[in-house]
Amino acid sequence: MSTNHTTPGNATGQASQAGAFTDARLARARHLLVDLDGTLVRQQQAIAGAAELLAHFDGRYAIVSNNSTHTAPGLAQRLRRLGLRVPAERIVLAGELAVRQLVREHPEARVLMAASPALQRYARSQGCQLVPGGADFVLLALDMHFSHARLALVVNELLRGARLLVSNADATHPGPHGRVVPETGALLAAVVAASGVQPMRVTGKPAPLLFEEGLRCLGARPEDTVVVGDNPLTDAEGARRLGMACVLVGQAPGAVAASVAGLFAGAAVDGGGGAGAGAEAPAQAPSQYRLSESTSKVWRSVRTEVS
Numbered sequence: 001m002s003t004n005h006t007t008p009g010n011a012t013g014q015a016s017q018a019g020a021f022t023d024a025r026l027a028r029a030r031h032l033l034v035d036l037d038g039t040l041v042r043q044q045q046a047i048a049g050a051a052e053l054l055a056h057f058d059g060r061y062a063i064v065s066n067n068s069t070h071t072a073p074g075l076a077q078r079l080r081r082l083g084l085r086v087p088a089e090r091i092v093l094a095g096e097l098a099v100r101q102l103v104r105e106h107p108e109a110r111v112l113m114a115a116s117p118a119l120q121r122y123a124r125s126q127g128c129q130l131v132p133g134g135a136d137f138v139l140l141a142l143d144m145h146f147s148h149a150r151l152a153l154v155v156n157e158l159l160r161g162a163r164l165l166v167s168n169a170d171a172t173h174p175g176p177h178g179r180v181v182p183e184t185g186a187l188l189a190a191v192v193a194a195s196g197v198q199p200m201r202v203t204g205k206p207a208p209l210l211f212e213e214g215l216r217c218l219g220a221r222p223e224d225t226v227v228v229g230d231n232p233l234t235d236a237e238g239a240r241r242l243g244m245a246c247v248l249v250g251q252a253p254g255a256v257a258a259s260v261a262g263l264f265a266g267a268a269v270d271g272g273g274g275a276g277a278g279a280e281a282p283a284q285a286p287s288q289y290r291l292s293e294s295t296s297k298v299w300r301s302v303r304t305e306v307s
Contacts, residue, residue: 009176013169020265025245026228030056031220033211033239035229036065036075038174039260045176046082049261053228054084061090062214064227066204066234068095068141068184069116082206092213094204095141098167099123102139110134112157113189114150115141115167127251133157137161140191140199141167142184152188158197168204170234174250205231206238228260 021027032053034040040050041064054061063086067075072091079086095115102111103126110137111128113120119141123130130160143150144232158164171185184204194196203209203266222244230237239246248255249263257263 013182021263022265023263025226026263029057029226029245030060030224031215031218032061033064033214033225033227033244035059035227035231035235036063036067037215037226038230039148039235040084041079041082042174042176043181045263045272046084049264052264053260054086056111060218061089062218064092064171064205064210064214066094066168066170066183066210068093068098068119068204069144071096071118071122074118090217092210094095094118094121094210095119097209097213098139098141098203099126099128099163101201102137102256103128106137109136111137111139112154112162113139113141114143114146115139116144135162137165138162139165139167140184140188140216143187146187151194154191155195158191158195162167164173164191164197164199166199166202166204169202170204170231174230197289205234206236206241208242211238211242211244228263239267 025033029257034053038047040047045209070078070093072088072093075091075093076086076088096119099119099122103123104111107127109129110131112133113123113128113130115123120130123139133153138154138157140154162302166188167184169185169188170183171189172180172183175181188199205211211227214220215222218225222242225244227239227244227246229239229246229248230252232248232252232254236246236248238252240277247263249257251258
């Protein structure tokens with residue numbers, strides 16, 4: 001995999017041929033909503049073709065991600081180091097949106113957060129009252145320091161009567177070299193197994209809120225917008241619910257290219273389902289896209305609320 005992605009055109013050699021896409025939906029699209037992990041980046045590495053895709057749709061795209069670790073300004077800085085210049089105002093993240101929802105709907109609530117330090121700082125900046133116990137709500141996001149003690153604290157708060165909010169239900173996301181990175185859904189499975197408490201809301205994809213916020217910040221309409229992602233369970237399913245076309249990349253069934261580089265005419269496409277694939281979410285997906293059995297049960301229980 002190439003690691004040189006700082007200048008548009010150098011990741012694919014031929015990807016910079018303007019306007020030449022292998023998929024007609026991209027050629028017709030006025031706007032893009034683009035997934036992040038597994039689509040544009042894998043951990044600390046930009047994926048081939050990412051810079052070219054964003055450059056082609058400059059001013060006409062938003063990143064819509066289930067990321068609940070970073071804030072938009074912090075993520076914009078991280079992406080800039082990888083050669084992807086994305087304005088913070090065009091980044092919509094499940095963690096930040098979950099915080100804003102909670103503050104807007106319950107401004108006086110006492111909140112226990114299991115989340116990254118960055119997301120906790122963001123919550124305080126939004127006026128969220130964070131407490132170590134006696135909470136009205138538990139907000140669960142991707143907490144890289146999640147431990148047995150943290151699990152016990154969260155579970156007992158829920159059993160005491162606190163309500164559970166979750167940034168996203170992804171069990172994993174793709175990492176470098178075919179590895180998977182455990183996600184919020186893996187923590188959620190442990191919380192539900194220990195407490196028996198189901199979340200009252202999951203903010204992230206495939207629920208419509210992130211997509212709707214992305215459309216709002218672009219001033220775009222669903223019928224003029226294409227979702228580009230790698231996950232049939234979140235990107236393709238969420239797009240389907242709002243009537244948007246979805247172009248999948250990666251290794252999932254229905255993907256039209258192995259990476260976003262393969263979306264450009266003339267680029268080598270080393271795997272994918274053909275230019276017409278990806279409109280429907282496939283029934284099965286590789287392990288990096290599946291939910292664990294307990295997380296799947298949780299997700300089925302909240303699908304009606306988040307749809």
